[in-house]
Amino acid sequence: MSNHRRPGLWNTYRTSYLRSPAWFARRDRWFEEETATNWPLRCVACGQDASKRQLELHHLEYGPNLFTHGVWHADEPHEDLVAMHPYCHELLHRLIDRDQILSRHLSRRVASARAIARLRAKLTTLREAR
Amino acid sequence: MSAEAYDPDEADLLIAQQMAGINTADRHGPSDPLGAHVIDWRHLSDSDARAAWDSLRAWVDWFVIRYRIAETTVPPCWYRHGQLVEELSALHVAHGAAFDSTDSGFGPIGWHERLSVAMPRLTKAYAGGCTNGHRDVQPRAPITIDEQEWDAWTTKAHAH
Numbered sequence: 001m002s003n004h005r006r007p008g009l010w011n012t013y014r015t016s017y018l019r020s021p022a023w024f025a026r027r028d029r030w031f032e033e034e035t036a037t038n039w040p041l042r043c044v045a046c047g048q049d050a051s052k053r054q055l056e057l058h059h060l061e062y063g064p065n066l067f068t069h070g071v072w073h074a075d076e077p078h079e080d081l082v083a084m085h086p087y088c089h090e091l092l093h094r095l096i097d098r099d100q101i102l103s104r105h106l107s108r109r110v111a112s113a114r115a116i117a118r119l120r121a122k123l124t125t126l127r128e129a130r
Numbered sequence: 131m132s133a134e135a136y137d138p139d140e141a142d143l144l145i146a147q148q149m150a151g152i153n154t155a156d157r158h159g160p161s162d163p164l165g166a167h168v169i170d171w172r173h174l175s176d177s178d179a180r181a182a183w184d185s186l187r188a189w190v191d192w193f194v195i196r197y198r199i200a201e202t203t204v205p206p207c208w209y210r211h212g213q214l215v216e217e218l219s220a221l222h223v224a225h226g227a228a229f230d231s232t233d234s235g236f237g238p239i240g241w242h243e244r245l246s247v248a249m250p251r252l253t254k255a256y257a258g259g260c261t262n263g264h265r266d267v268q269p270r271a272p273i274t275i276d277e278q279e280w281d282a283w284t285t286k287a288h289a290h
Binding site: 087095099126 | 163164227230
């Protein structure tokens with residue numbers, strides 16, 4: 001098991017799926033679903049309100065993204081995606097990459113949840129100390 | 131930060147001050163929130179130098195006592211030995227990340243494993259000579275290359 005980021009050259013997920021029309025449509029749909037809850041959009045790591053344009057989505061699971069007949073299909077359940085600032089998202093991956101337990105010994109969902117919780121605690125503390 | 135004592139809480143406050151200027155849209159921002167305040171000595175500006183030196187000094191003061199590092203490895207004039215500064219700074223940054231609250235628990239043992247590998251390098255980085263006060267190490271001569279030869283050489287890959 002590995003939750004490490006793979007180099008881009010061998011990572012069709014990053015180089016192909018995340019650039020596919022299916023993913024962009026799924027992304028738009030996720031923000032529509034989230035907005036419909038009437039909760040403000042915010043980054044799950046730093047907890048700050050943000051707009052759709054300021055956020056990107058982190059996969060807690062690589063769901064049933066099917067690549068059939070040369071086309072990607074994006075059907076991730078809503079709860080498998082969380083919104084984050086690009087910087088907070090990057091910090092999440094740096095944390096998982098450097099941490100043996102998060103990167104090797106836990107499922108992606110559990111590792112992500114723990115990393116997000118730690119990041120949230122840290123970023124909240126730092127923000128309150130300003 | 132005072133050089134007298136290494137205080138993690140004070141380090142957190144410093145990080146908090148730095149966080150105020152962080153752009154959440156920039157994914158290439160620093161790893162300070164993960165406990166890693168990386169110093170690139172090669173590109174460090176004079177305006178940032180004092181804080182970097184003070185922070186490293188406080189950590190080195192703690193490190194040499196805690197790990198009983200001999201003066202033959204880290205002398206009082208360590209800061210005047212560039213190679214030693216680079217090695218100590220790398221250990222300092224890694225220590226901050228390993229013992230940060232975001233770590234799962236393998237960080238400290240990982241840091242100690244790296245420390246055992248770094249110790250021979252530390253000894254080699256200084257190599258003695260300052261027992262009776264600092265003595266400037268003769269710097270190696272800068273590389274000089276004939277520009278014409280360089281231009282001719284760099285027209286090909288020389289790889290096959």
